[in-house]
Amino acid sequence: MTIQHPPRVRIAPSPTGPLHIGTARTGLFNFLFAKKLAGTFVLRIEDTDLERSEIRFENDIIEYLRWLGITWDEGPVRQTERLDHYEHYLRKLLHEDKAYYCFCSPEKLEIARQEMVGRGVAPKYAGTCSTLTSADVALRHKEGARSVIRFRMPSTILQFHDMIRGDVSFDTSLFGDIVISKDLRTPLYNFAVVVDDYEMQISHVIRGEDHVSNTPKQIVLQRALGFSTPLYAHLPLILDTNRAKLSKRFNAVSISDYKKTGYLPEALFNFIALLGWHPSEVGTTVNISRHTEIFSRNELIHAFDIERVQKAGAIFDIEKLDWLNAHYIKVCDEERLLALLSDFAPQAWRADPAKFRAVVALMRERMKRLDEFTEYARFFFEPIAYEPGILIWKKSDHDATKEHLRLLVSLLESLETTSFATPALLEARVMPFAEARGRGDVLWPMRVALSGVEKSPGPFEIATILGKEETIQRITHAIKVLENLSH
């Protein structure tokens, strides 16, 4: 397919909840599509549901879209600021008798619906009010009767082309006369979308698969209004591990949650882009190694092709996200990482900036998420407590361990402070002793004495950060602990 003009695309989230991973994905694909083709990306806030829309959610959506690096060129445009436009087209449809007022009560409609479902028929409006004259309508309105506006659904087999799935067709007679607006100032979703997409000159509608059945309704509306029809692409859904639409009951679905647990935006961006899409191995100018899935923002933009997106839903696999995140933490700019960690490390840990920096440099290699830093790095900054038993290496015993630590302390005391400058330097000084007594016999208790945990970076890395004084103090303490244990 060739695209002649730069496309105009949009995302249209409802501010009824924080930015959801699915909305972010739709936004991301629209963004990639627009950037690739030098098009325009519009952000539209669909806030016509006054009951559920909240400004804090709109702010959250905007904040986290930006955080992810999904930027738009126009907007945000709010539907509540466009009520005049909807009213204009509503009046036009009413005037042309393509829409009509319906006075049927919800109770009666519900009874009719139940009856049709009982017969195994697709429930649809019977058209009771479709024959009302304008005089009837005027009278009912004068009496104060409540009404909605329905669209006269034409009966046709409507076919449209989907950029991802190919041709899709629906029998519109199954829809019945749908409600398009509660009143002249309260348009419903399918109607408002049609007006907005037309007026904003949206050329490609890229949205979730949950909207496929709305598409024929919208196309019929476009035709009634004399609007052109954009091209459609319905993205497969992101699935939970139980293969159902991602739900907040089982997983974190808000982007803000991912930020809070320490995922980097570029990791999420990279990961989400690969959920349901993958660059072609050939035919692209981007250098895509066959052995990596780490792609920069620009690589993703250049390689993006909407027609290559998968048709089937994709399960959200957090393990892969973790792996990507670990990678991005490793290659993150140091100053930026230090700043990012401010949300995860107590202020007191920064009392000695050089020490904090050294700890970060060491721990960044083993973190999958930023929030792990809080736990992994704690022993560098706070008093440690541990089960005395873990000081003893599996192949050693209590007395030997105590003896090794005593000798180690005197060795360390004899060293110049400069020996603690780098792990390599310290290692050169201590290793001969460790070799003589058995590496594990010395290194294991040394490391545990310094860290208080069974799993940690190496003893020399820790000791050089702690410094000579603190190192000796912790080992001395460990010896005391062992002595108390034997009594």
Added chain:
RNA sequence: GGUCCCAUCGUCUAAUGGUUAGGACAGCGCUCUUUCAAGGCGUAAAUACGGGUUCGAUUCCCGUUGGGACCA
């Protein structure tokens, strides 16, 4: 229930009529090693099923099964 959509390793996917069905994550093994990670090397693992079309189907068509979405 009706309508629509979908189906390659556990997961994300590559291969659009001809490949020993490739990669990534996770797993497992080895290596490194004082521990845990990381790294390096290696390994296991898939075309849902049944019919066609074709010299040849992961690939095209039909059906079955399974899954999902939407409408309620």
